[in-house]
Amino acid sequence: MHLYPTRSLLALVVLGMLAIAVGCRGGDSSRELILATTTSTQDSGLLEVLIPRFEAESDIHVKVIAVGSGAAMEMGQRGDADVLLVHAPAAEEEFVAAGYGVERARVMYNDFVIVGPPSDPAGVAGAADAAAALAKIAASRSTFMSRGDHSGTHAKEQALWAAAGLDVPRGRSWYQETGQGMGATLTISAEKEGYTLTDRSTWLAAGDQERLPITVEGDPRLFNVYHVIVVNPDRHPKVNAQGARRFRAFLLQQDTLREIGEFGRAQYGQPLFTPDPA
Amino acid sequence: MDLFWEAFREAWRLLSTGDGDVYGITARTAAITGTSTAVSMLIGIPSGLGLALGRFPGQRTLVAFANAGTGMPPVVAGLFVSMLLWRSGLFGGLRLIYTPTAIVFAQTIIATPVIAAITAAAVMALPPSLHLQIRAMGAGRLQYLWLVAREARLPILVAVMAGFGAVISEVGASMMVGGNLAGETRVLTTAAVLEVSKGSFGTALAFGLILVAVTVAVSLALTAVQQSARRR
Structure with a gap:
């Protein structure tokens, strides 16, 4: 009884895998942006307001990965994210000094x-x-x-x-x-x-x-201050630097800052973040 | 107890209004776990047959691996797939991380050993005389496999149910390789976890209730298939 998976069975498995491969679309890499950020920007609901606006404005699809600031910078260091929104200033300065990130800018504080x-x-x-x-x-x-x-x-x-x-x-x-x-x-x-x-x-x-x-x-x-950092494209050619810069500019533009300042005021009686670009 | 009533009301409200993308999330969960289960069947059932019927060196070790694999922790499967699919990983160029396909990969790693191990056990439990009978009928190799699988069809359905149960309930792998992206990779389990971290326990439990309802519905459907197969 020497039985090994026969050729037809193997073919069936391969067909199944192919069907899945066809089902997934890689998409255009310049139209997709991975934002690694802290849990507070997601748990507070701020990104649910900002991201759809950015996507409509730029036609870039944002994938928000909410982890701690440390893990977000770890992702940036490996080139697994394009842009970071984080709040650990001392670690951020080291991150930029080591050449992993560029164009760090203050966005808001609470x-x-x-x-x-x-x-x-x-x-x-x-x-x-x-x-x-x-x-x-x-x-x-x-x-x-x-x-x-x-x-x-x-x-x-x-x-x-x-x-x-x-x-x-x-x-x-x-x-x-x-x-x-x-x-x-x-x-x-x-x-x-x-x-x-x-x-x-x-x-x-x-x-x-x-x-x-x-x-x-x-x-x-x-004091709790949030900075946006573009992952250094010179280190990781796969990074969507153009999209990252566009997102950085979006965060710092006047109407976005106004929206950040208004976010949560109606529901909690006070804004959750104070916009403060520098 | 208030929280429970709130959860039931919230579940009802979500289901009746379709708020919070609840239909989208439920449909996506069904599509992803359905695909994972189907792929795991395609790999797991033939592997289980091979493990039970084949005679080759290392067979016992492979059976032991399949049995051990039934306890594959989702977070380990998730981490393994993440490390392969991250941009910095071996297959980073495919740009599959944070897609439903990535979840299917991870869930297939979780469910395939379950299906293979139970299928192998079911086939090994068939009476030895059956094999002689089938061969005496002059069956070809494929026919032989088909007849053996047919004889073991009831426990093989249990294998499929167990595989499905493993993937629809896991959250660790989906969260890690899918990223819990709204409208894309958010499934019922990761949606519930997100609502918990937001402190919205009513909504979280509502997603949980929908998850239980889906699991029960699928199990009932598979059981109905199983019982009708028994009567044949």
Whole structure:
């Protein structure tokens, strides 16, 4: 009984694969743009407003890949994305200095806030100094949920621990890493009654404001700024540099900035981002 | 409990109004998982027959691989396909990353071992006398394969159902290789995950309910086929 897949069966499989190959269209590479961005721009709903406008205006199809800022820059470094919209300034400067990105430009800002349970076990409500607040959270061993995912928010959190003169308390029982996006981390923090650092826009759009009110805001160190970066086409010839530049210009044009400034005002009573090109 | 009622109402509202591209997402899910299951059948059933009937070196090892492959974690399949299809990957030039085709590739890796392993087990369980009978009738090689598959048709349908179940429920691979792009690669599972991250649990559960409904409907249809095949 020597039986191997016969030729006709093989032919059937090949036919099936061909049918699929025909079904997929590669498309014109200049009409397609991969935008790697942070979870906050997607979870807040901003991109759902901006992207259709850009697509209508430019006839370029945008594929939005929402990951942390760290992962977005990783994609840019490998040439797997064309343009980035990220919020981790220190890492971005290194990224540009290393020649992975060009034409970095500021688009908008909002701020980070520290949110926590209404019972406020660390007694930080109303504090003006974010680093001092983290020190108090550590001293009282109150639950703190970290993103732990190399996102822009995670980078900011690490910088705040450093500003407080503390090592990042990894491995401590009260310090937990979700490894997930901002929306998911807010949900987990509300359930576990922990503090967490969040950008204001995701907290307003996806957070539970009653169970997780703002405890610390207004510290200049909590400034959260978003930059657009074009992936360096000299390093990766497959990158759609023309489309990336077009998207960069679109973000910085007057009517887009006005729309960013209005986004969320009707629904949340305040804009989620403040346009600030520079 | 309020959340559950809200979810049911939201599911009903989405289904009756077609808001949130719910029909598009459902149709796309059906098309992608249907294609993945079909391709996995085309590869998995012949492979299962070959594994059960062939006599060749390394056969036992291959059966063990197929059995182990039934537990293929979707995220591993997704990562593997991503690394091949990213622009920086081996097949980056095909520009297939973040397309439905990429999802079909990843899901085929998930479902094929399931179908092959169950098919092989079903064929191995056939009574040995059957093979003698079929050969005594003077069947050619293709006829022989066809008759054996026919005898094992009920468990082979179970294999197809298991393969379909594996791909319609997975989210890790679809998210990674598809990118969850609205109107393109957003399927029911990734749509539900996105709604959860947005904090819209009602909408998320609504997508979940639709997903369960699709799975149940397909399983019922396949079971009906199976039972009618039994009566024949």
